[in-house]
Amino acid sequence: MSKILVIEDEAAIRRVLVKIISEESDSYVVEEAENGLEGIKKFKDNDYDLVLCDIKMPKMDGVEVLEKAKKIKPEIPIVMISGHGDLDTAVNTMRLGAFDYISKPPDLNRLLNTVRNALDRTVLVIENKRLKKKVSKNYEMIGESDAIIQIKEMIEKVAATDARVLITGSNGTGKELVAHWLHEKSNRSKSSLIEVNCAAIPSELIESELFGHVKGSFTGANKDRAGKFEAANNGTIFLDEIGDMSLSAQAKVLRALQENKIQRVGSDKDIKVNVRIVAATNKDLKKEIAGGRFREDLYHRLAVILINVPALNDRRNDIPLLIEYFTQKIAAEQGVLKKEFSSDAIALLQGYDWTGNIRELRNVVERLMILGEQEISQADVNLFASK
Secondary structure: OEEEEEEOOOHHHHHHHHHHHHHHOOOEEEEEEOOHHHHHHHHHHOOOOEEEEEOOOOOOOHHHHHHHHHHHOOOOOEEEEEOHHHHHHHHHHHHOOOOEEEEOOOOHHHHHHHHHHHHHHHHHHHHHHHHHHHHHHOOOOOOOOHHHHHHHHHHHHHOOOOOOEEEEOOOOOOHHHHHHHHHHOOOOOOOOEEEEEOOOOOOOOHHHHHHOEOOOOOOOOOOOEOOHHHHOOOOEEEEEOHHHOOHHHHHHHHHHHHHOEEOOEOOOOOEEOOOEEEEEEOOOHHHHHHOOOOOHHHHHHHOOEEEEOOOHHHOHHHHHHHHHHHHHHHHHHHOOOOOEEOHHHHHHHHOOOOOOHHHHHHHHHHHHHHHOOOEEOHHHHHHHOOO
16 A cells, blocks of 8 residues: 655645545555645654645745655655746755656646656665665674774764775674675765775786776777776775785776776776775785885875774674574575574684684584584584584
8 A cells, every 4th residue: 555645735636636646546545734734744643655745835835845854754755736836946846855746737647647656766765775674684793892882883983974994804804894884874875885806806907897998908808898986986896905906006096096087998088986985904004015015105095094893803702692693694594493502502612713703603603503403512513613
């Protein structure tokens, strides 16, 4: 069922709108409000899928209703109803976030098409939110240790800015989780987060991967190709293991940061990009700078905000929470019953030396879920998770 609110002070027009929409589909539930004040109260107190709102009304006009409604529930589409003298105002409301406007007296086909399109948009917004929550669950930051709380607080402070962030930490600590949360909590979250593993791309191909290339620029370049920076335009690019990037590519990344421009390999044409950069490394970049393997000017450009992700050995109190999270996740992924860990088994795992960090812990939990008894005991840990 789709719930629709009609806010209109002229009773005759209000009745016509309600009648037309109600008769279009049994799945439409239409409610009325005879002025802006009543309309905004109903909007606050109920969940609507669509609002139709007149512009000129006593007590509170439609523009004010639109502005207030967008602050309360910005995802709900609002269609403005305009008289002939209100047309310029109706057009201006589009800039304020209105979905569309219809003129008085309403044309039947125009009205119903607008209602259907607006409701379709609501369905898409809800589905995108559902998918985003699903994606977010894959990147949850599990833990209540002081170090993890500090990281979460830091993310809350810097995510909404465009400040560049450098994430440091050993392999397997979860640096990519920090990058994903920075993006999802940012103003760029509606655009893409593009990930590039700099260590996994051969040095001779890294520039093409990042900046794209033009046809014929090198052997195998059979057509023009956009790079990751262009794909991340208006979004975020995550340069993982940036300490492994070649000096030549570093110079081009530095230019992109300084000028917000890139050039494809084999081209001298500038392409403007609007990209937030989040980088990560498991290396000590200051040592890399001293050894001539990393540019100091690039380091200072990237390290506006520094976030260090602690090793699992430094947050052992989080291990019981991580075990619980992984058992639930693995059981859901594999369609098997979730197994419980005895307190002795958890205590034993807390005492291990986790050189592979969280990634290693997940592998051990999965192995125990497959091979251990229904309640995983200390004996199971000794047998199947030996270090």
